Amino acid sequence: MRSFKLLDRLLGRSAAPAPFVSGESLRALQSALEAGKPCVLPLGTTVVPAPEYPEAERIAASIRDYPEDWAWTMKGYKLIHTPSGFVLWVANQDYGLAEVYSNGGKGDFSKPEQAIIWPAVEGWLARRKVGFTGRLPKARITGRSGTFWCYAKEHPWAGVGDSPEEAYRAWSHAISSQARNGMKPNEYLQVRSATL
Incomplete structure (x- = not known):
């Protein structure tokens, strides 16, 4: 071994600069920054401020x-x-x-x-957000013994009437304020809770 290389090795000097290893270099840089010491950042480093919250x-x-x-x-x-x-x-x-x-x-x-x-x-x-489209949901009408029921799974009300049209009208007035605007004065419709 040549004396200059031996001397460099003993003094901790190296002929070629050490390769940049991102993890190790950043850990050393972070510890230096936390300690408040001045340091030189590698070329191309982007400093991003830590979020306050x-x-x-x-x-x-x-x-x-x-x-x-x-x-x-x-x-x-x-x-x-x-x-x-x-x-x-x-x-x-x-x-x-x-x-x-x-x-x-x-x-x-x-x-x-x-x-x-x-x-x-x-x-x-x-x-x-789901806005009202103006269209009523699809309803199901069933009848037995001259009485018809109109209901939908999405609403807790069922309309009752002597005909399918009457049951649908009662149901639509129960769930839609727009449909209630079309009610006649002194008109009474039969509506029941579907949850009972």
């Missing part, structure tokens, strides 16, 4: 990226993340967002956290 960012990303994981636990008030059981109170924007605890209590999110989560919640709500 990581929990809010995770919730918003989950609602935005995996909307099928979220469902109503109390329609109009509480959303549940079905894989984890995390419950989010979303009643209205004025009241604010809150985490619902298993004992029934709530932990409110701060205003900056709500500003991160609300756009994702509003997007989820907009996708799940």
Whole structure:
């Protein structure tokens, strides 16, 4: 071994620079940054600021990226993340967002956290919104002994009448406010709860 190589080896110098290994170099860089020491970043490194509210960012990303994981636990008030059981109170924007605890209590999110989560919640709500199309759902009419019943699985009301038309008319007036606008004065229709 030549004396210069031996001297370089003893002093810890190497002729060629060490190859860049991303995992090791970044760990050393991170420890230096956490310690507050100045350091030189490798060429092409992108520095990204850490999020100020990581929990809010995770919730918003989950609602935005995996909307099928979220469902109503109390329609109009509480959303549940079905894989984890995390419950989010979303009643209205004025009241604010809150985490619902298993004992029934709530932990409110701060205003900056709500500003991160609300756009994702509003997007989820907009996708799940079902508007009234003006068309009544498909109904089923059955009859026995001169009495006809009209009902649909989606609604808890059944219309009763002496003819299929009368039963359908009673049922449509029970479930549709638009149909009720067409009722005659002093007209009475027989409607029963289908849940009994």
